[in-house]
Amino acid sequence: MKYPIVCSVFLCGAFFASGAGVTIPVEPYQLNNGLRVILSPDHAVPVVSVYLIYNVGARSEEKGRTGFAHLFEHMMFEGSANAPKGTHFGEVESNGGTLNGSTHPDFTDYYDVLPSNKLATALWLESDRMRSLSINEENLKNQKEAVKQERRLSFDNQPYQTAIVDVWPTLIFGNWQSSHSLIGSFEDLNSSSVADVSRFFKTFYAPNNAALAIVGDFETPAAKKLIEGYFGDIPSQPAPKRPDLTEPAGFHARTEVYKDAMARVPGVVVGYMGPKRRSPDYYALNMIDAILTAGESSRIRLDLVKGKQSVIQYEANLNWPFGSALDYRDPEPYAIFILHNPNFTGKQIVDQVQEEIARLENDPLSANELERVKTQIRASTIAGLQASLSRARQLAQYAITDGDPSLINSELDRILAVTPAQIQAAAKKYLTPARRAVLEIQPAPGPQRGASQKEGR
Amino acid sequence: MLKKSCAIVVSALALAAQTIDRSKPPETPPIPSYKLPPVYETRLPNGLGVLLVEDGRFPLVTARLNMQAGSKFDPRDLPGLAEGVAAVLTEGTQTRTARQISEETDALGGSLGASAGEDSMTISGGALAENLARLLVLMSDVARNATFPKEEVDLYKQNRLQSLMADRSQPGFLADEKMAEVVYGSSPYAHIAPTPEAIQKLDSQTLAGFRDTHLAPNNGTLILIGKLPARAEVLKLIAGQFGSWAQKPVAAPPKVDPPAPKRQIVLVDRPGSVQADIHVGRLAPTALTPEYFPLTVATTALGGGTNSRMFKNIREKEGFAYDAHSSYDAHRDAADFEAVTQVRNEVIEPAMKAVLAEMEGMAGAPMPAGELRNVKNFISGIFLLGLETQTGLANELTSMKARGLPNDYLETYTAKVRAVEAEQVQAAAKKYITPGESAVVVVGDASKIGDALRKLGTVTVTKAQ
Numbered sequence: 001m002k003y004p005i006v007c008s009v010f011l012c013g014a015f016f017a018s019g020a021g022v023t024i025p026v027e028p029y030q031l032n033n034g035l036r037v038i039l040s041p042d043h044a045v046p047v048v049s050v051y052l053i054y055n056v057g058a059r060s061e062e063k064g065r066t067g068f069a070h071l072f073e074h075m076m077f078e079g080s081a082n083a084p085k086g087t088h089f090g091e092v093e094s095n096g097g098t099l100n101g102s103t104h105p106d107f108t109d110y111y112d113v114l115p116s117n118k119l120a121t122a123l124w125l126e127s128d129r130m131r132s133l134s135i136n137e138e139n140l141k142n143q144k145e146a147v148k149q150e151r152r153l154s155f156d157n158q159p160y161q162t163a164i165v166d167v168w169p170t171l172i173f174g175n176w177q178s179s180h181s182l183i184g185s186f187e188d189l190n191s192s193s194v195a196d197v198s199r200f201f202k203t204f205y206a207p208n209n210a211a212l213a214i215v216g217d218f219e220t221p222a223a224k225k226l227i228e229g230y231f232g233d234i235p236s237q238p239a240p241k242r243p244d245l246t247e248p249a250g251f252h253a254r255t256e257v258y259k260d261a262m263a264r265v266p267g268v269v270v271g272y273m274g275p276k277r278r279s280p281d282y283y284a285l286n287m288i289d290a291i292l293t294a295g296e297s298s299r300i301r302l303d304l305v306k307g308k309q310s311v312i313q314y315e316a317n318l319n320w321p322f323g324s325a326l327d328y329r330d331p332e333p334y335a336i337f338i339l340h341n342p343n344f345t346g347k348q349i350v351d352q353v354q355e356e357i358a359r360l361e362n363d364p365l366s367a368n369e370l371e372r373v374k375t376q377i378r379a380s381t382i383a384g385l386q387a388s389l390s391r392a393r394q395l396a397q398y399a400i401t402d403g404d405p406s407l408i409n410s411e412l413d414r415i416l417a418v419t420p421a422q423i424q425a426a427a428k429k430y431l432t433p434a435r436r437a438v439l440e441i442q443p444a445p446g447p448q449r450g451a452s453q454k455e456g457r
Numbered sequence: 458m459l460k461k462s463c464a465i466v467v468s469a470l471a472l473a474a475q476t477i478d479r480s481k482p483p484e485t486p487p488i489p490s491y492k493l494p495p496v497y498e499t500r501l502p503n504g505l506g507v508l509l510v511e512d513g514r515f516p517l518v519t520a521r522l523n524m525q526a527g528s529k530f531d532p533r534d535l536p537g538l539a540e541g542v543a544a545v546l547t548e549g550t551q552t553r554t555a556r557q558i559s560e561e562t563d564a565l566g567g568s569l570g571a572s573a574g575e576d577s578m579t580i581s582g583g584a585l586a587e588n589l590a591r592l593l594v595l596m597s598d599v600a601r602n603a604t605f606p607k608e609e610v611d612l613y614k615q616n617r618l619q620s621l622m623a624d625r626s627q628p629g630f631l632a633d634e635k636m637a638e639v640v641y642g643s644s645p646y647a648h649i650a651p652t653p654e655a656i657q658k659l660d661s662q663t664l665a666g667f668r669d670t671h672l673a674p675n676n677g678t679l680i681l682i683g684k685l686p687a688r689a690e691v692l693k694l695i696a697g698q699f700g701s702w703a704q705k706p707v708a709a710p711p712k713v714d715p716p717a718p719k720r721q722i723v724l725v726d727r728p729g730s731v732q733a734d735i736h737v738g739r740l741a742p743t744a745l746t747p748e749y750f751p752l753t754v755a756t757t758a759l760g761g762g763t764n765s766r767m768f769k770n771i772r773e774k775e776g777f778a779y780d781a782h783s784s785y786d787a788h789r790d791a792a793d794f795e796a797v798t799q800v801r802n803e804v805i806e807p808a809m810k811a812v813l814a815e816m817e818g819m820a821g822a823p824m825p826a827g828e829l830r831n832v833k834n835f836i837s838g839i840f841l842l843g844l845e846t847q848t849g850l851a852n853e854l855t856s857m858k859a860r861g862l863p864n865d866y867l868e869t870y871t872a873k874v875r876a877v878e879a880e881q882v883q884a885a886a887k888k889y890i891t892p893g894e895s896a897v898v899v900v901g902d903a904s905k906i907g908d909a910l911r912k913l914g915t916v917t918v919t920k921a922q
Contacts, residue, residue: 021516044514045845046489077763082479086773089763091482094831096838099763115838120483128479145776152732153779153799159626217489229477261729264622296547296559296569305616306555312616313623339623341615372564379566379585382515386846 022382024391026406027220028399033236034208037227038395038405040215042388048216050112050122051392052130053400055211056204057106058182060243067184068192070103071147072200076110077101078139081132085139088125095121104322105182106329107400113389116217120226126212127230130205135197144189151183159263163441164321164337167258171437172271172333174251177243182322206237213396213405215388245331247273253437257346259444265312267441268346270353271335272431274318277328278402278414282318284426285334286325287418288360289316290373293336294380297372299356300336310352313339327397333437334430346440354436360427364420374416381412491841493868496854497688503704504675507695508854510682512847516586518683519847521855522596526578526671529645529711529790534658537651539573541613541659542667546571546580548609550602555609558595565591569599575646576710576789577859578672583848586684590694597698600672605661617656624650628734628799628900631725631921636736639723639896640793642716674702678858682847713790715740718894722914726903727921733805733901737812738795741889744787744860750873751881752794752889756785758832758882759819759890760796766815771798777808789860794889802901806909809897816895819886823879837871 027039058069079085092099097114112122155161166181173179212231214223253273275281292300293316304311316336319328340349365373384390391408398407477483497509531538547569548555562569567584569592580600584592624630634649641647679699685691718739742748760767760783771781781798796816800808824832843849857866899910903918910916 045841046491047842047845082481086764086769089768090831093762093764093835093838096488096834096836096841098839098842113842115488115841117486117488120485124479124483142773142776146772146779149732149777149799149801150779152801156731157628157799159623230479262626264626265619295563297556297563302556302559306612309612309615312619339619341619372560375566375585376563379517379583382517382585383583386515386517386848388845 022385024385024395024408026395026408028405031207031228031232033232033234034206035231035234036211036399038211038213038399039218039220039223040213040391040395041218041220042215043217045388046116046217047388048114048116048119048122048214048218049388049392050114050119050126051109051213051215051389051396052111052126053107053109053211053213053396054205055107055209055400056240057104057108058180059105059177059245060204060240061177061180063176064188065192065196066180066188067147067182068188068196068200069108070183071143071189071192072197073101073103073108074143074147075135075139075197076129076133078143079134080129081134083125083128085134088129091121091125097122103182104327105178105332107327109393109396111389111392119214119218119223123226123230127234130207130210130231131234133201133205135194135201137194140192140194140197144192147184147189148186151186155183157262159260160267160441163258163260163439164269167256168269168271168321168437168439171254171256171439172273172335173331174248175245177245178247178331202237203240206240207231207234208236209240211396211400213392213399215392215395247331253435255438255440257440257442260441261444263441263443265339266342266346266443267337267339268349269335269337269437269439269441270350271320271333271437272435274328274330274332274334275426275430276330280422281426281430282328283415284418284422285318285430286415287373287377287423288427288431289318289325289334290377291360291365291369291423292316292356294373295376299359300353303356304352308352310341310344310349311338312341326394327401329401346438346442350438354433357427357431360431361424365423370420377415378412493844494850496864496867498864499692501674501696501700503700503702504673505699505702506678506858507692508678508680508858509685509688509691510680510850510854511685512682512850513684515847516684517847518584518586518589518592518681518685519851520582520592520596520682521680521851522580522600522677523577523680523855523858524579524672524677525576525707525710525859526667526676527574527576527859528648529575529713530667530671530708531645531648535655535663536648537617537655538659538663538667539578540651541617541656542664543571543573543578544617545605545609545613545664546603546668547599548613549604549606550598551604552602553598555606558599561591561595567592569595571599574859579855579859589681589683589685593694593698597702601702603665603668605664605668607661610659610661610664614656614659617651618653621650621653621656625921628727628730631727632734632736632797632898632900635723635725635898635900635919636738636793636795636896639721639898640715640718640738640740641713641791644713644715644791645711646713646715646788646791670708673705673707674699675704676707680851680854680858682851682854710790715791718891718896720893720895720897720914722897722910722916723899724903724907724910724916724918725898725900725921726918727900728902728904730802730900730902730905732799732801733899733906734797734799735805735809735812736795736797736898737816737892737895738793738898739889739891739895741785741787741792741794743790743792744862748885748888749787750877751885753785753836754829754832754874754877755819755824755882755886755890756783756794757836758824758828759783759815761832762835764831764835766818767796767798767812770815771808771811775807775811777801777804777811781812787860802905805899805901805906806912809909809913813892816890816892819890820883823883826879829877829879829882833874833877836874840870840874
């Protein structure tokens with residue numbers, strides 16, 4: 001199961017980039033207007049990936065405007081001063097490329113992948129919309145419909161998804177900035193105005209709030225000249241305020257049961273509020289995630305799918321369901337989503353997961369298992385470096401989140417350095433019932449009332 | 458000194474900025490030429506085909522063992538047998554328990570799994586390059602020596618019954634299932650999943666029987682891509698693991714004889730649906746026919762990507778849908794084409810009309826030269842982008858072998874796309890993008906959309922269960 005939030009299928013699973021046998025060239029610099037640029041040439045295949053990340057996501061939304069960051073992302077495809085509506089799609093695809101955008105809690109990204117002779121075309125399109133987006137009533141009305149239709153398609157008409165996008169965040173987070181629905185309510189979408197769009201654009205879509213990564217078949221001097229030419233004179237704006245994500249004192253993660261008439265098989269989300277990004281415990285949790293769920297010999301698979309025969313399918317991540325460890329920004333949970341055998345109750349499944357965690361706390365990892373998990377992490381990291389788009393995404397994420405794109409070549413080593421004792425300590429500190437939220441999704445008989453109620457929300 | 462050189466740099470860049478004309482798309486150099494990495498082909502004495510592609514950019518290897526043993530070989534009363542064989546193939550052999558297989562695989566930094574498509578079954582593996590030899594040991598072991606242990610078969614059955622229910626809660630699955638049934642009639646491509654009854658009937662013996670009948674070296678191809686050892690050494694490794702696999706006569710594929718396409722409207726009733734999933738489709742020619750590339754261009758123009766007619770009109774202009782696309786799925790012996798969109802219940806009538814009108818439009822007039830050029834570029838570009846990763850190339854080569862396409866298929870793909878002419882596109886559209894001969898399958902709440910659909914003709918209503 002994947003969670004295609006917004007216009008894109010976000011590729012999860014690429015852990016971290018590595019120094020293990022591969023070094024990715026990284027050339028970072030900054031334009032005078034504050035735009036961060038990262039270049040990484042690779043001439044193997046005549047393809048170029050242009051990836052732009054803006055440092056704003058759903059957690060910057062205001063009350064009464066749930067879903068706005070995503071609605072705005074749609075507006076970015078509605079044309080700009082020199083590239084009217086349809087031009088962006090047309091120029092990229094008719095030159096043999098692909099494009100997309102996606103909205104996440106803390107960022108919004110856009111990419112164009114093209115045959116490498118079309119680098120200038122991608123830069124022209126991306127800079128034109130950063131400079132001069134066409135914001136008008138007609139485009140907004142049309143995209144409100146597209147987004148509402150997306151909500152019906154990907155959430156309201158699907159099992160599990162409505163519970164995950166609307167209910168799950170309210171169980172793990174106490175701060176509204178984090179706990180509100182990323183896809184938003186129809187009511188809030190309907191009441192968004194052209195003025196809201198203009199203000200959001202001016203505040204957040206400025207060069208100094210963005211990073212641009214280009215990976216693939218290009219010559220660095222020529223690329224730099226094009227970037228300066230297209231982006232160099234877009235004015236910067238006052239640095240936007242980041243949302244205050246502090247969790248309220250006294251908030252306790254909760255358990256809730258959601259009756260889902262679209263679902264036929266019961267599901268459970270179990271999640272724990274995680275550590276600070278790039279802290280020692282964060283790397284330990286990456287390792288724990290792999291021990292529990294990566295590969296065919298993971299503990300959830302061997303013990304629960306095979307042994308107890310209670311779990312049918314599962315997926316997990318730091319930053320589940322809207323991202324991965326790569327784009328994890330605290331506060332975020334580590335969460336596991338399980339579809340389970342109906343002969344077990346949701347509570348039994350949660351207890352079994354907690355037993356697995358108790359094992360992590362009590363028994364140090366054997367040398368064999370440690371070695372196996374490290375090998376898996378190393379391999380999946382290398383695999384995640386193959387596509388130019390995946391490299392561009394990592395470079396831009398590290399640039400905008402950590403201020404250091406060269407982490408693509410060193411983060412793997414930090415994970416591989418985690419010791420069995422650190423794993424035990426991190427499990428004890430973070431994966432405790434006190435920090436745990438649980439969402440049980442139970443199949444409900446009869447016509448779907450939950451989904452049709454959404455129309456009126 | 459330092460200040461001065463900075464100033465020069467800044468003014469040079471400012472000059473560059475002035476020379477850029479933003480009012481129109483930039484002039485760009487011609488599309489770079491690209492030659493596919495060479496594919497080395499050979500065959501073992503037992504008949505196993507071997508394809509090797511050297512790609513040393515990353516220290517990884519990707520492997521596929523593809524055999525003509527897909528779901529079209531399922532007996533009529535056991536839909537899902539090939540799928541079941543694939544699922545349990547990696548769950549135990551004469552010398553390895555399921556646990557050993559999974560632990561050994563993960564220790565290679567790898568993956569190992571099998572899956573069944575319509576035509577073929579593929580055992581897929583991957584590993585860090587240094588572990589190629591051990592990966593081949595595992596692949597050979599599961600291909601040849603799987604034992605289908607009873608407890609693993611029972612677990613598979615138990616979980617597949619549940620996941621089948623989960624599949625059936627997805628409207629897209631229900632539509633695909635019905636469309637396959639309608640387009641392929643009683644032929645072997647008509648089922649896309651097992652039935653609960655067929656799952657219940659599976660046992661170790663049945664699974665082993667299918668394996669014994671269909672998995673044979675003379676029925677398959679081994680594809681290896683990545684950072685490989687020297688040629689002689691790779692071939693020695695392959696021969697060491699697969700050379701003693703005995704050749705045997707394999708069953709001829711079943712005849713695929715789908716019914717003639719005709720207009721029929723089927724409504725799969727899914728009470729509570731907040732939208733209608735519309736699929737309009739019919740039988741189409743296979744990738745071995747001269748019509749394949751013209752129809753690929755036609756269907757891509759109709760609903761491939763964001764620059765297509767369906768996306769522009771049904772989503773961007775009308776705002777009926779989030780997704781509006783077409784697909785052309787060519788199996789080895791038959792193919793199907795469909796136009797797909799999901800719309801809110803209230804607009805089912807105009808949306809349905811819009812889909813049918815876009816289909817009509819493809820046959821109605823020759824494609825304008827600009828659109829034809831754009832679509833051909835799009836198809837060629839996407840093809841190129843797919844070759845960036847080992848998995849991408851492995852999947853292309855596997856699909857080529859699975860469908861019995863000639864070995865120059867990938868090499869000549871772009872040239873064949875480029876050679877398509879507007880008249881050929883229109884001719885293919887006239888023959889195959891024909892609303893009048895297409896099945897309309899809609900998944901949705903019959904009480905909300907039934908009346909609107911009846912305006913198109915007689916509607917057969919079936920239950921989602």
